[in-house]
Amino acid sequence: MxxxxxxxxxxxxxxxxxxxxxxxxxxxGGKPRLPPVERARHGEQLLEQLERARQELQSRDADRDVVAFEARRGLYLEFASAPGFELALDRLDLPSAGIELVAKRDVGPVTYATVYVPEGQVAQFTKRVEEYTSEDSKSGKPKHQPLVESIHEIRLAVLEGFWTDDPALFPPTKKAIWWEVWLRDDRSGTLERFNGFAGMSNIRVGERHLRFPERIVVLAWGTREQMAGSVEILDVIAELRLAKEVPASFAEMPAPEQAAWVKDLSRRITPPPPDGPAVCILDTGVNRAHPLLVLALAEGNLHAYNPEWGLSDHHGHGTEMAGIALYGDLAQILPSSTPVSLTHQLESVKILPPQGRNDPDLYGVVTAESVARVEVAAPTRNRAFSMAVATTEFRDRGQPSSWSAEIDRLSSGADDEPRRLFLICAGNRTGNNIGPSFRSGNETEGIHDPGQSWNAITVGAYTERFQIDDPSLAGWTPVAAPGDLSPSSTTSCIWKGQWPRKPDIVMEGGNMALSPNRKEAYQVDSLALLTTHSRPQEKLLATTDGTSAATAGAARLAAAIWAEYPSFWPETIRALLVHSAQWTEAMKKELREAKKKKGHEFEHLLRCYGFGVPNRERALxxxxxxxxxxxxxxxxxxxxxxxxxxxxxxxxxxxxxxxxxxxxxxxxxxxxxxxxxxxxxxxxxxxxxxxxxxxxxxxxxxxxxxxxxxxxxxxxxxxxxxxxxxxxxxxxxxxxxxxxxxxxxxxxxxxxxxxxxxxxxxxxxxxxxxxxxxxxxxxxxxxxxxxxxxxxxxxxxxxxxxxxxxxxxxxxxxxxxx
Structure with missing residues (x-):
């Protein structure tokens, strides 16, 4: 033995x-690939286009009042590549002249770049085109060849030139939407200037903003016609995007029987030390009255982003996550007689409002202010932030959003020195086409915002659950095989190769049951995880699953490592979680077969599983x-x-x-x-x-x-x-x-x-x-x-x-x- x-x-x-x-x-890198052009004719066409843009701007200004005209200190030009070729983006950015590349987008085979040009500086481009036409460099090539020959067309930028989101989401005429407005932060009253114009144009601006290097992000409600006016008159807008919104056995036992099991477990629990680390649940709130949570959740550790929302859990999700973050799957410890010594405590910040429709918000701001709440209350505590909340959006396809970037900023300590550890859910699949070929759905639905954060640990779900105990489900089978990806988990398979592989790790997220005719799949209690119920006066136990449960489980392990090694940095806890991870036998089989093919299949699978399933013993x-x-x-x-x-x-x-x-x-x-x-x-x-x-x-x-x-x-x-x-x-x-x-x-x-x-x-x-x-x-x-x-x-x-x-x-x- x-x-x-x-x-x-x-x-x-x-x-x-x-x-x-x-x-x-x-x-x-190598030399850029340039389209074939006739030098003199190409230069002449670009000079004509620059002059046409200047004249069009003058014509527009003639129709506006002096106040509007004086609001602008420059103009925006849009540069287009020839189909199938790239623009020389770096050469369009001339900081010494105040010329700034503000947005880049790809539409089919054409690359478009929107460039801010201060008043009087269009001559910088005119000069380069003229020198290209008539002068050679020391190597015998036309001067500025990589820049000028990469440009197929120049025109005055219009509203669409600032849209860096999915083109299909650009709003139709006269339809008001919430815009995510990225402003050029030139330190000259940018936000005040935009707010002033918005007030005159009946554009409603959100109360909060985010600040990044060279950018300020705000939300604004208005039509494309209103926003077009702001682009034409102001020179502070850099990008426009669409604002995102956030959606809002034991489990079957009668309540008295559940209470008996919970009472037995409560007797075996040793509360965590007051100076121990914490898992901070950023969710719908946590109901502290639960007898399994009150031991580790002090009243002073309950917070809300908006105090008017109250502190209790209005939905149930946050309390379910708290149970997993503290105990893991309760089904594993309720039948046991082993003592349970808690090594970490809980904190809760309610970041989602009570049920009902609310205006979208900059969830980066919500996250930052929620982080500040717990840090003011306990500034020296080691904590793992567990956020099992995401948008239903995956259109960014790995590109940073304002929310994911704010999480990266908070993690990095860029503005206030403390580094922070975030664990974020990959997001659950939104479709209902889960069946025998469920993996195709996993691989075509991208990880949800803000799971593309570079610094956070993004957690996907896998499953070892296969036993269906419900007698009414005779003939039903588990959707996923043991060790495979959970049917609910999203992946980064559709992201471009330049972006990080996500998820970083996978944790148990439950399975689903497939009907005998193999056409229907449902979540069932025996394939889920057991946790704490949000209404303990009615029922003490509930089931949960998906990448939310996986994220809470990962945060629990992170806190356990911190309890054992309190001097370790957030970067170190993150490293140990991933370092301990292993691929299951089912994953290894797929990876070995894919690696033999020497194609993209191997990376494809890494974008499903990340580094695998963390091993608690190895991590500790x-x-x-x-x-x-x-x-x-x-x-x-x-x-x-x-x-x-x-x-x-x-x-x-x-x-x-x-x-x-x-x-x-x-x-x-x-x-x-x-x-x-x-x-x-x-x-x-x-x-x-x-x-x-x-x-x-x-x-x-x-x-x-x-x-x-x-x-x-x-x-x-x-x-x-x-x-x-x-x-x-x-x-x-x-x-x-x-x-x-x-x-x-x-x-x-x-x-x-x-x-x-x-x-x-x-x-x-x-x-x-x-x-x-x-x-x-x-x-x-x-x-x-x-x-x-x-x-x-x-x-x-x-x-x-x-x-x-x-x-x-x-x-x-x-x-x-x-």
Whole structure:
């Protein structure tokens, strides 16, 4: 009989890094693909179009009063590419002249860019076109060729040029909608100017706003005709989008019988310590009167975004999430006699109003103010924010929204220093076409806003539930096989490859029952999770499922890790959750088959499952044959116009133990977690318009590589001129750099011989570019970037101890017994 695994604490390893100047060994991209044009004629046409735009603007202004005319300090031009070609977006952005690319959209094969041009600066483009026509560069090519030949047409921008949302959602004439208005934040009274015009034009503006680098976001109610007037008269609008709205066994036992089970469990519960971490439920409120919740939910931990809404749960969803976040599936612990010691407490912020139709809101503002409520009440508490609330929208297809970007901003601590851990649901499928081929629905419905947040842990749902106990459902079968994706879960399969893979992890979210004729599927209690009921005076237990339940379960695990390791950063808790994840056998089978095809199928499946199902034991503990090292560090990625530094970590390594294992197979797993600062304006997402402030990557020394050779492989600044070309590849990783280097959370594992791993003890963390560097005028380039690095060595050999040799080195280094 196998011995139980001894629980050993993960090893927090300080002072492993040495910083050194860094320059990327990767060269820039290739030359842009340009459409064939006749040089003189092309230049002449563009000059005519620029003049026509200027004359059209003068004609419009002649019909307006002086006040309206003086409200504008520039104009907007729209540039279009030739079909099938890209615009040179970077060259349309000229900060020194105040010229700003404000919006980019693709309509079929044509790319459109809307550009703000200050008064008197149209000449910047006229000059470039004239020089293109008549002058050559030193290379013998026409001057400004990449810019001018990428432009097929120039015209004065109209309202549609600012619409960066789904084109099919652009409103018809005379129909009033809630617009999400993105304003250019030029620090010259932008919001006041827009509000002033809105008041004169009967446009209703929301009370709250969000602020991002170079952008302010507000909601406005009006028609396209009203909004067109604001575009023509003002010069403060950058983008327009459509505002989003948020939708608002034991379970079958009679209430007295449920009460008996709950009473028995209550006797076995030890309340959490008052200084322990918390799961903060951002939902419909929580009913504290429930006997299983009152033990961990102090009255002072109940809040509401709007105090007029009250604190109690008007819907039921929030109380159900609280039960999962505190206990997990109650069906697993109610029949037991084992004591239950709670290690974390609950907090609740009611972020959704009581039932009834309400105006849409900027849910980024709602989230930010709700976060502030709990932090004012308990500023030093470690907490995991659990948000099982999402829109029913997935039209962004991975592109940041104002809500997801605000969550990224809050996570990053960009404005107020504290970093925060968010766990967000992927969102449940909205269709009812769930049946034998349910996976096609999972893969064509994208993750719902704000699940595209880079910094949050986005949680999808899988299931191990297959037993249907209801006798009235004889002949019914489970929709999903054990270990497969839950029928309710959404994925990022329809997102473009540039966006992070989501979900990050999957947790139990229940299954559905399929009718004998295989045409109907329903949620049934025996395939769901048991939790707390919102009306305990009537009933104590309820069932729940989907990505909401999965998210609450993930938040519970995050709080458990924090209870054990209170000094760990939010970035570290996030890393350990993902680091502990494993694919089920059903997932592994699909992944192995897809990888053999060497196509997009492999990434496709990663966009369904993320990194798999977190393992509680792995997340919390190391073992003699499975040691986990944790590093928390920070580096400065950039100087004003270049990369600045990288870190070389020399790790405490069990070299002798690994050498003794020889040809035994071992696994090295690495997770790198950091938070980016967002810049969510939709301007093409390339170079200076990147969403992320910075990126970090990791590399590991090869078995036969010296420290100096490794440095030269990853760092151009470490190379001498005579070194020539050096290979930068490192084979043997399961994902490889192309698949793992998405978003701000990177994980990969390597399997090889213990003898080879014995010499792979040097690890580099280095920066890749972002808007901190590409937009130096925002003065963020000097910021330091925190990161958490989790490194595990695992072997199946039960008699080998790789933990103690590492622990001994850490103890010598720190002087602290491990």
């Amino acid at each position: 196998a011995q139980p695994r001894k629980k050993l604490r993960h090893l927090l390893v300080p002072n492993t890094s040495v910083a050194e100047p860094y320059a990327s060994p990767v060269m820039g 503990w190391s073992a003699k044959n499975a040691a986990t090292l944790v590093i928390q560090d920070r580096l400065q990625p950039f100087d004003r116009d270049s990369t600045k530094e990288m870190h070389l970590h020399t790790l405490p390594w069990p070299k002798e133990a690994l050498a003794d294992l020889g040809e035994e197979k071992v696994q090295l797993c690495i997770t790198l977690s950091y938070f980016i600062e967002p810049n969510p304006a939709r301007r093409g997402w390339v170079r200076r318009h990147r969403y992320a402030s910075h990126g970090l990557r990791f590399a590991v020394s090869k078995p036969t590589e010296s420290k100096d050779e490794f440095r030269k492989r990853v760092n151009k600044a470490a190379r001498a001129e005579e070194d020539g070309k050096i290979s930068t590849s490192d084979r043997g990783w399961f994902l490889g750099t192309d698949l793992r280097n998405k978003g701000s959370l990177h994980q990969d594992y390597w399997i090889g011989t213990a003898a080879d791993l014995a010499s792979r003890d040097i690890l580099a963390v280095y920066p890749v570019t972002g808007w901190w560097r590409e937009r130096p005028h925002l003065e963020r380039w000097s910021q330091a970037a925190r990161y958490a690095l989790v490194v595990s060595i695992r072997t199946r050999a039960q008699t080998v101890d790789i933990y103690e040799p590492i622990a001994n080195q850490v103890e010598v280094k720190t002087g602290i017994p491990v």
